Amino acid sequence: MRYAETGYYLEIDLATGNIEKVETDPKLMEQHLGGLGTDVKLFWDRVPPEVKAFDPENILVFSAGLLCGTPAWGTNRTICSTISPQTNLLAYPMMGGFWAPELKFAGYDKVILRNKAPQLVYIWIHNDKVEIRDATHLKGKGAVETQELIRQELNEPDAQVAAIGLAGENRVFFASIEQSRSSASRLGSGAVMGDKNVKAIAVRGTKDVNIARGEEFMQHMEELKKFVLHRNENPLKGIEMVIHSGVGSPQAMRHVDEQWHTTGFSWGNARVRRKNFWTEEIYDNWSKSHWSAVKRFISCFNCPQQCGTLISFQDVPRYMMKCFSKLSYLLACQTENMDFTWRILHKAFEYGVDSFTTPQVLAFAVELYEAGIFTEADFKGCPKDNEGRFFWLLDKVAHRDGIGDYLADGIYWAARRIGKGAEAFDHNTIKKHEQMVVKLAMLDPIYFLMYTTNEKLSVTQMEGNFPQTAKGTPELKEMWVRDWIQAPNEKIKEYFMGWNPRGEGSNPYYPTPQMSSEIVDWMEMLHNIDDAIGLCAGMGSFCYKPAYHVHNYHKFISAATGMDLDKDSLKKIVNRNRNLHRAYHNMRGITRKDEKPPEDHWRHRFPELEEELLTTYYKYKGWNYDGIPTKERLHELDLDYVAEELIKRGILKDGEDEKNS
Amino acid sequence: MAKMKKIVKTITVDADRCNGCRACEVACSAFHATPKYSIVNPARSRIKVITYRLDDIFFPIFAGAYTKAGCEGRDSYIIDGKEYRECDFCRASCPTRNRFTDPDSGLPLRCDMCESDPPLEKPKCVEVCINDVLIYEEREEEVEEGEPIESIEIGVKALVDKHGLNEVIETVERVQLSKKA
DSSP states (O other): OOOSSOOEEEEEETTTTEEEEEEOOTHHHHHHOSTHHHHHHHHHHHSOTTOOTTSTTOOEEEEEOTTTTSSOTTBOOEEEEEEOTTTSSEEOOEEOTTHHHHHHHHTOSEEEEESOOSSOEEEEEETTEEEEEEOGGGTTOOHHHHHHHHHHHHTOTTOEEEEOOHHHHTTOTTBOEEETTEEEOGGGHHHHHHHTTEEEEEEEOOOOEEOTTHHHHHHHHHHHHHHHHHHHHSOOOSOSOGGGSSSSSOOTTTOOOOHHHHHHSEETTTTEEOTTOOOHHHHHHHHHHHHHHEEEEEOOTTOOOOOEEEEOOTTSOOEEEOTTHHHHHHHHHTOOOHHHHHHHHHHHHHHTBOTTHHHHHHHHHHHHHHTTSSOTTTTTTOOSSHHHHHHHHHHHHHHTOTTHHHHTTHHHHHHHHHOTTGGGGOOSEETTEEOOSOOEEEOOHHHHHHHHHOSSOOGGGTOOSSOSSOOSSHHHHHHHHHTOTTOSSHHHHHHHHTOOSSSTTOTTTSSOHHHHHHHHHHHHHHHHHHHHHTBOGGGTTTSSSOSSOTTTHHHHHHHHHOOOOOHHHHHHHHHHHHHHHHHHHHHTTOOGGGOOOOTTSEEEOOHHHHHHHHHHHHHHHTBOTTSOBOHHHHHHTTOHHHHHHHHHTTSSOTTOHHHHO | OOEEEEEEEEEEEOGGGOOOOOHHHHHHHHHTSSSTTSEEOGGGOSEEEEEEGGGTEEEEEEOOOBOSSOOOOOOEEEETTEEEEHHHHOOOBOTTSOTTBOTTTOOBOOOOTTOOSSOOSSOHHHHHOTTOOEEEEEEEEEEEOOHHHHHHHHHHHHHHHHHOHHHHHHHHHHHHHHHHO
């Protein structure tokens, strides 16, 4: 009997149409949990570092987290792992919604797609019955509408469908995979799906997911529920943004007040801050628009928090909102008109594109035009107004038409293909990936490390539990610490207490490199746990004072799986996953030289301190000077086979660890 | 004939509050598993959230009685501008669809309000729904007391004591099925 996991992968060779249900080794769960953890292991074992995103040997893995399908609230993440066309690294964008639990109920932990289908297909998984079906009639259809069309075609209203739109079909490097109220958006998993000629995967399952110690599990759930109720009734006070005051994903659609984002983040192609943007007039206008678009608050599978929203705005076909999409196009487009958001998002979600990268790409194109790098001929037929331009550019990108073909590769690659000085406008990417549009004055050591070193490449998915800004008074600090049960230890609380917005104990020299390393290591670990068990980061890693934390994760995992994990053994597993991922990226060429934020990320930079931060963090992680896990570290994590491979390839020099660190 | 007091249990569904998360289905299937909480499988749940997300239709339905005869169920209702399928409102476990039919045995499922010993404060679906979609009420009703009912009750109670409520319900359902067949 397998617990929490189903114990089966569904292996599909798209070229031959061969479909196999393969039983997995139970040791995999003990070593890597599931979700991202076992995905990383799959890539290490099967996809050599020479394989590129659009090679047939690249695999696209739809993975359910270990706890998906258990009664644990918020465990509904589908992890879509593949080699990214943008970065050539192992990307793992995730989505909530309903797909992963349904896959578990159909009897599988993962669907592994390899090779390419000869023509556009979709896959229909109904328990043991799995079919590859023709999808040529769905070519060019929207990612949202495709889900509905397939449900109708199958006459299965309960099927959960993950689909790509035109952008995925056209291998736009930032194409998403859309599903119910969610999407796996970052780093182009949708492009790989399109390259493999897979329009969608529909799944329906009516089998059991087994829980090892059910009664015990439900007792933990009882405590969790009490906590969530308490937090729902007592939103956090004294934080930067009201949308982060609850548990769950940021409640962007619950609140109209967006002063923090609109005045703190940069507009256009991550260029200008508008510190005085937020006025009462804007608030009134946005309120009207906002509430006219909200039809209903909705949830993902088995989660009571209502972070999603059904959007019904005027004549725009309906769709479901995804967190920061609400502002990303608006800021990049430099419009103050909230109605624009509801209209462009419909288009973007149907095309299936990432809401973080796409608006920056469009704003980048506008800048190139204004700088004369893109010509009148390039922009022929483009409207003159900001909003009109964005719609026009979005069409071009999704169709890879004209200049859209450059832009569809993302800013880094587009800039290099365009040339003529376009590279100078690529100022907000790290490791070739577009970052949050934040340009602040003072270097923040914690953010420096998160931005530069993480395998996820997207800061919103590695930050979280530690406050984003220092509190100004002892009272505020004490208020924060008083009920901070989620802090991993007393030290972290002390670091926080000593942190001031300015003067002594402030950025960039405080938290010190050592403190910053510990804080970042803790937050990364939380994300690695969430990504392995399939928990929404809004209930754990990306949330202030969340429901799940280092003091209770292991209880849920133990009761569900029957493994007896404590905090340390859980930490060891996710450290193993992270180091395996790191080593895989090292094999794909990532080293210290790649770990730097954009030049203008902060106005005040401190080269020596930044070097010290990296060195200290690497050392804390058990990595050498170049950011490669040492032989000793890998040995501790039972990854000797990884060390051997790194040494064989000359990436790690045997015996040189000490010297380097 | 003498009157007796009977506890009537009802659940009011405030569908406007439903967010379609299906936590009720998870809780129901886990509670009714043997051993309790050993599995999750929404297909075994005795509550089902009918969901057409883009149509703004979200409402839970409880498993009602088994019916041997299927029906076409092709009519629809338009309420407040939303079109509902007649079939989706129906609580029956019936031969024309899979709803409320155990995926393994094919036996009908039926909501038993989580009857258990000792009794729960409220059914599991109600307990897990913190958005107050499901409102549980118990009220006393006077019903006529009849000798035969009482003797049947004693008999059934004895069976329940011996085999457990679920076992008895499932047996009755099996008998009912075989009779109708």
